Amino acid sequence: MTTSEVIDLTRVKRNPAFSDGLTPAGHKLRTCIQCGTCTASCPAAEAMDISPRQMWRMVQLGLEDEVMHSKTMWLCSICYQCHVRCPRGIPLTETIAKLKQLAIQKRIQEWPESTKFYKIFSDVMRRYGHMREMEFMALYFFSTNPFAMLDLTGMALAMLMRGKIRPELPKLGGEGRLDRLFNRVAELEGRK
């Protein structure tokens, strides 16, 4: 969709519970006055298909599918500028995290370069209990765009030579450092 496109609300599927489902603060979106401070504050707004202000209006209206398939949430760099400037005090940045969570649960396919980032990062964290930067980057680029690595070769070499990143053998199999905690959380959230 573009900024000039009109959505006929009588013809689209809507989920009236959409904003309230964005726990813990999604219900506060009802108080959004559409002032546009979020869009004006967003360092990535220009690259978005719908602006933050438009996205929050669509959330209010229950246009779940449109929001879920938009790339707007994936351009959020979690800078909290909209969050601290919102005149209604709505914790917008953390509500975007919830939108990302829903999109991953719904297996939205359009933005694998973003959704895979979260899944692979989370998996490395679970296995080692801390980040392994090289292993993460290798897994990430192999599963998204191996050719993108070519453009990063110079930087990777510079970092290797300075000891900033170091190759480590991946640990295959066995219990991950945070397996128990991850499993327990899944069980408490009814995902297991």
Add this chain to the structure above:
Amino acid sequence: MKYLFYPGCSMNASALEYKTSTLAVIKTLGAEVQELENWTCCGTSVAPVMSDLLGLALPARNLALAESADGGRPLMVGCSACYTNFRRTILAAADPTVLSKINQALEVENLTYKGKAQVRHLLDIFANDFGPEKIKAHVKRPLTGLKVAPYYGCQTVRPYAPYDDSQHPSSMVGIIEALGATVHHYSHEATCCGTALVTTKPHVGYEMVAQILDGASAADCLAAVCPMCHLNLDSYQDKAARVLGKPVKIPVLFLPQLIGLAFGLPESDLHLKREVVPVDSVLAKLPQPVVSG
């Protein structure tokens, strides 16, 4: 002064020089620091996207460890993403229902979080516990003539940092001046470095890095207080140059490396050679040659 210290993943790997310089500077200032034992990843901005409870349980696991090691010592954190995660968890756990859910999760780690841990950003500790006067008293080699561009980024000062202004932070000013250097002010001191966008949406991330570096270009170096910001600003300068259509080469130091330089601490503490953009131009500006350790 006594602190517990949570390094987090980056300070133990790509940003190891941030950790070694921090520990050396704090020792020089006469404080005691003990690394938190058995710590794990705070979950960064990834865990809350995977699950609400995971986004609280991963930081809380470390907060619970800090409480049992505590003795009233605040937990010092140098990574702004870890800092934000801890502060966010502390606020959320003020709700007894949330706290109880967190502790149900932590049972499998044999830990209990009480909601009592104190978390402080390294910048807060430098600016307010030590302060410019005390820092100045330890300066052996003033950084006279060096123009330093402070870079705060986002999560160092937003949204959970009570010690500075979220829009116009100034905590670094007094410290940089105490070292004898000059502060270069520019309009991107607290704008976003792009974080993971340099990986997931490079064309957007590189643009964000480029604007910051361009704003700081009249300075001799940048001072960073977050490993993620430092990584983006130091390692992606050739990409920023591509965006700006002109050469970009400005050293990015961690604030404690700059403090350590002024304190006359050895290279074995400061690890200046680890930076991707060489810091030679900074060293050449200093009145006296740096003794390397």
